[in-house]
Amino acid sequence: MRLDHRDGSEPPSASAVQRQLERMLSSRTFANAARLSKFLRFGVEAAVSGAKAVNEYSIGVDVFERDANFDPRVDPIVRVHARRLRSKLAEYYRTEGAEDPIEIELPLRRYIPVFRAREPALPPPKGSFLAQAAWRGKPSLAVFRFLSLSPEKNGDYFAEGLTREVVHSLAKGKEWRIVSCSADQHDTEGHNAAQHLGVQASLSGTVRKAEKRTRVSAELLSVPDGTVLWAHMYEVDTDGVISTQEKLARAICEAVGRHWSDHPEGAFNEPASGRAD
Numbered sequence: 001m002r003l004d005h006r007d008g009s010e011p012p013s014a015s016a017v018q019r020q021l022e023r024m025l026s027s028r029t030f031a032n033a034a035r036l037s038k039f040l041r042f043g044v045e046a047a048v049s050g051a052k053a054v055n056e057y058s059i060g061v062d063v064f065e066r067d068a069n070f071d072p073r074v075d076p077i078v079r080v081h082a083r084r085l086r087s088k089l090a091e092y093y094r095t096e097g098a099e100d101p102i103e104i105e106l107p108l109r110r111y112i113p114v115f116r117a118r119e120p121a122l123p124p125p126k127g128s129f130l131a132q133a134a135w136r137g138k139p140s141l142a143v144f145r146f147l148s149l150s151p152e153k154n155g156d157y158f159a160e161g162l163t164r165e166v167v168h169s170l171a172k173g174k175e176w177r178i179v180s181c182s183a184d185q186h187d188t189e190g191h192n193a194a195q196h197l198g199v200q201a202s203l204s205g206t207v208r209k210a211e212k213r214t215r216v217s218a219e220l221l222s223v224p225d226g227t228v229l230w231a232h233m234y235e236v237d238t239d240g241v242i243s244t245q246e247k248l249a250r251a252i253c254e255a256v257g258r259h260w261s262d263h264p265e266g267a268f269n270e271p272a273s274g275r276a277d
Contacts, residue, residue, distance in 0.1 A: 012102045012117045014048045020102040020115075029092040036085050039063050043113045044104065054111050082106060086160075094180060108161050140177045141256075142223070143167050144204040146216070152209060158241060159207040162216065165249035166203070170256070199223055203256065212237055214244070218252050220259065230259045 012020075021044045024030055030037050042063050046054050056072035056079070064077050072078060086106050093103060103116045143166055148159040167180045179199060205218035219231040232255060236244055 012115050016102055017044065017048060017115050020100060020104060023100065024092060024097065024104070027092060027096045029088065029096055033088060035064070035081060036088050039081055039085055043106065043111055047112050051112060059111055082111060090180060108157055140179065140199040141170065142179045142181050142199040142202040143170065144181045144202060146205040146207055148207045150207065150209040158209065158214065158245070162207065162245045162248055165245045166252055169249045169253040201229060216248055220256055230255060
């Protein structure tokens, strides 16, 4: 079974992954998504059986019932539904699956899912979400998707991968409670989502790619007043996409962590005195 060990957690068992799959497929999120459910089951069962990879052709034939003449280069059905499945998984874990013990993720440009054990939720105290966050002794932080401002399609892939790396890096720490959001922080839906979630702050950013250079901006905002607590611009080479995403995510998370350390009593309630590096 293929597992994601980047966070250093114990790998979930095959039986636990299977239970998680059945829980997800019986949820409201996947209730009216028959094709995506079939796609998810196919990928999870392939991973549990020990498959290293599956190709677009086999998915097109086995999942989407294309005939033997199916050509993935002409018919993009697998790639299209892979993007939809990633969005559906993010929606599930943002809502019904927020406290589930196992996360199932479909990495970019891959069709075999990876699995990650999650920490069990603490018993919630009485009171509001903010009161719960204070009781836990942690700030609550929403991470919105980084937006690609580049005309090329690979900018979208880079931005989506960077968002996931940031979420995973922040989730390793014990200083905050992380909520992943697929909306745009700067539109009405994103603003309302942050307020609805009751988080104290939100992290978002943009990506601009030009040839072999990439400029990434990130900003930490107070919720609900929108005060900028921290912001920074990074410019990097993008020869190695994955390593670049990891380095950027680590730098962003360290900067947010420094802000929290420097303002432990009001990290997400008062504006920072200056920009962090």
